[in-house]
Structures are given as C-alpha cells and as structure tokens.
Amino acid sequence: MDFITILGFAAGLLTTIAFLPQMFQTWKTKSAKDVSFVMLITFMTGLFLWLIYGIILGAVPIIMANGITLFFNFIILWLKIKYR
C-alpha cells in the first residue's frame, strides 16, 4: 500500500472515530444542548449524499467512512432528542 493510500485511510479513520467520544460524552452527561440540532441534520444529510455517491461509484472506503460516521451521528441525534 502506498503512502497516499495509507494517508487517506488514516484521514478517513480519524474523521469517522472522532464522533465516538462525542457519543460517549452525550451518553454519560445525558446532555447535548450545546450540540447544534441544525448542524446534526445538515451534517447527516451531507453524509447520506456521500454514501449514495460512494454506492454509485462502488467506492468501498467512501461507503464505509460515511456510513459509519452517519450511524454515530444518528446515535448522537437520538441521544440529544432523548435527553432534551
């Protein structure tokens, strides 16, 4: 695997797992009032379009990164609504 591919994987891994600590913090503190609702909806819509984009292109890394990030943000949104 060449440098640029490893760089892409590392970038995708970090921008995906970044939402895990947000998920756990919201779950632990039972509060997400400072997390913007409009941000979550806009970000999730964008991630969904990236997912469709990846599916059409048959690009597995785009599908995986955006699919997992979408799932994490869905949980954050669900926790935000639950604890509002």
Added chain:
Amino acid sequence: MDFITILGFAAGLLTTIAFLPQMFQTWKTKSAKDVSFVMLITFMTGLFLWLIYGIILGAVPIIMANGITLFFNFIILWLKIKYR
C-alpha cells in the same frame, strides 16, 4: 456537469456548511461544554490529513471542503476554550 459530480459537490457543501450553525450557536450561547473536546481534536486531525491528501493529489474539491471545515472547527474549538 454530470449527476455524480453534482452529487459530490452537494455532499461536500452540506458536510462543510453543517458546522456554521454549530459555530453561531456556540458564539450566541457562549457555551460548548456538551461539545466533546476529544471529538474536536480527533476530527480536526483527520481533516488536516484529508487536506494534505488533497494537496498531494492536487484535488481542489478535497482541499476546499476539508480546508473550510477545518477552519470552522478551529473557530468552534477556540470558542469552546474561550467560554469554558
């Protein structure tokens, strides 16, 4: 411009501008305690790697989308530290 390119632009636009409402909410409420610090640092590191990836590939859409998203998240981090 074909459908897939328009889809990619729409996806990139949404996942970029998503952080504007978060920025304005944090600025308005002067509070970001519910926004995970570890999330911001991990996400920004990933965005920085995407930026390098885009620069090496000479891919302007990757450079623009990740550069602007990184800038917005830098402001959110700065506001979080300022209002802690």
